[in-house]
Amino acid sequence: MAILEVKSLNKIYTTRFGGNQVEALSNVSFLVEQGEYIAIMGESGSGKTTLLNILAALDTPTGGEVILDGENLSTVKEKQMSAFRRDNLGFVFQDFNLLDTFSLYDNISLPLVLMKKEYPEIREKVETISYKLGIHELLRKFPYEVSGGQKQRVAVARALITEPKLVLADEPTGALDSSSTDSLLNLFNKINEEGQTILMVTHSIKAASHAGRVLFIKDGEVFHQIYRGNNSNQEMYQKISDTLTFISTGGELDD
């Protein structure tokens, strides 16, 4: 069953001066199944971020629709949008977006507090998730006191704590060193194996090679996709790498 349906999505920006129109997305369609782990790849300016913002309901498309678990995003009222986002989506950002004013514990509990949960429930969930992500020892610290990898784990904990239908990750490894990247990607695999649907936007081949399916976007269109099938991460890496080379040399794919 598809948890996310993206149907012929268009996004046109009009430049501020003069009426030049830029098409950031044109006719993007794809489905994401429950429990899938999808990576969306593309070069800078390919429309990845625009797509992610639309999926996150932070931006509205010019045409087409996004249906999350049967609910069309365009029918959600402005006032309920925050609650909708909070209840259904989990976010992991490249620059973590942790709040300096909060301890890590409080950062993780933020979405639950916003959902007006009672403290005992908040405590239980924070404890559970922090043990699972191996950050339990750090909870009393503040974001500026821990490393980037640890920060990103906290951000993942914050995204997962609401048990969202879909986790949206925007270049989650972009600010991490290679060992932190590995451990974060393994973490993503682990939570995906437990049934969490993940949609990740990245231009790191390594990150994408951990996903179950990779979508390539070029000039605002879905250009190609690769399924993992029975391939190992290594083979997946090779395939993605070949595809990217192919795209950047300007060739056409037949299939």
Added chain:
Amino acid sequence: MTNFFYARLAASNIKKNGQIYFPYIITCIITIAFYYIMKSLSLNDGLDSLYGGGTIRQTLGLGCNVVMIFAVIFLFYTNSFLMKRREKEFGLFHILGMEKKHLMRVTGMETFYIAILGLGFGFLFGIVLDKVMFFLILRVLGREVSLGFYISREAIISTIILFLAIFFLIFLNTARRLGFSKPIELLRGGNVGEKEPKANWIFAILGALSLGTGYYLAVTVQNPVAAIAIFFVAVILVIIGTYLLFTAGSIVLLKLLRANKRYYYKTRHFIGISGMLYRMKQNAVGLSNICILSTMVLVMISSTTALMIGSDDLVSSRYPYDFIFYSKEKVYGQTDFSDREAVITQALENNGLTEKESIRLRTLEFSALKKKNGFTILKDADIEAFINDFEVLDFITLDDYNRTTGENRTLNDDEVLVCSNRVKMKSDLFVLDDFQFKIVEELKSFEYVGGGALASNIASSHIVVVKSEEILNELYEYQKEQFKEMAQEIDYIYGINVDGEEEAALNAYMEMRNGLNNLEVPENEVTGRVESKVEGAQGFYDIYGGLFFIGIFLGLLFTVAMILLIYYKQITEGYYDRERYVIMQNVGMSQKDVKASIHSQILTVFFLPLITAGIHLIFAYPVVEKILAVLNLSNTRLYVYCTIGCFAVFSLLYVAVYGWTAKLYYGIVKK
């Protein structure tokens, strides 16, 4: 060439950080304008022509010091928060190859620009504000005030010196911070939360001591003359105490709230409390500033309003009759005053005034040293005693008392009635050396024609009603024996109420004065003098006009400053918090939650300064009451009403300013 580079870099830094520099520059301008106005007012020549001009000048001078302390603390703190925001930028410059000395040069140039901007616009704003307020207040008062508008060179110079010194200190502090920091710490600086002061409990104890001492001084002050000096010591102690206690207290309060998980993990409280803890010191200083300014406004406006409303009362208690003639005689009932009274009656007739009622009486008034169990005027009494241990005794006979009040009381030879104007006797006996009387009753109030001058006397005084002229004479002889050539004579007082025009009364007064001056009286007698209510009232209004002006002027000035402070606090915090609110809105915080959280933050601490200002006001009451007494206002109930009224109006204003700035804040943080 390189100099030019740093100068340009400094200018572009300020421009680039406009969002955080703009409120800071505004703050500098206002603080400078504020100090300049205070200073120039205290140097205004017009003060000399005011009643108690010296005292007012001294008061304003001390007020300048208060503003100075305020300016130092305020500018220092606003600057250090600003620098904290910029640490990342400095770290970057550092890593890009600027040495610390270069960074110091840049910050030095920046501070210099701010100083120039602040002083330039500060004077402009100060002078314009000075002028506008002069104009407006004179319009409202509807009468001339001898304080002219002028631009004081001396004030400008002292403002320049003071603020250049403050800016230099600020620069040294910045340099110190830069000097001791590592680039990587600088890079992270903007994100690190404020640490709790290490010695928070010492702050708390010092604050409590300072505040307690200030309160104690204010409450225990007895002597109105010393009140003004003590008042300022108390004010400074209370200011210091407020800063320390607000810092320690607000941090403890916030931590307690955070420790209460069920309270803390609520959408409304979560963000506000963590945000305030994150910048706990800034928060505390902001709140203390608002609290202190509020207190100043309230004291200033309420006492001035009380004086203004009470001024008619003052006139009638100071001048119980339209015309009052005072003279002296050696022995009770021995001197004939008919020649002097004739001058007065003639003057009334000449000006078409008709006498409504009149009274003649005699009193004996002298100072005595207050001891534990009575009064003494013995020569060998403690001559080292402070002047304020002397109190004034004013004796009149029962006959005169009954005629004045229309009562019909009786007394025995060893009995007296007592009426005290400041401090009650609180005793059953009235003792003056060997004289001893039973106090039949302590009268609440007794206004008699001789009491006007007494009422305006700032020393404690007691009117003692004795049974007969004989007793009065005995007292007269006794004090003559003790005081010798310093002895007092018996006062003869003649009061007249008339029907007629004010103009005529003024003319009659002039005639009486001239007539009395030209009168020949027998040797060993004095001519005496005359007072006129109309003429006195004019003087009163002249005098109090100046006082009202200063009170209202400063009151408004402090109000403006308070509004700006609240504005500054909300705006800067809005910009600081903006990023965080945007993140929270991204992870699902609704506009409703944002509003609820802002309101919760306001309700947690926002009314703390107002409540504390109210408490300060209650403790200031005894000392302000004494100072008002010096200015002749003894109607303390009026002062209480004025204070309550002012507090109510001020609270409304406070709430309105808060509502307005909370909206501004919301506008900044919402996406």
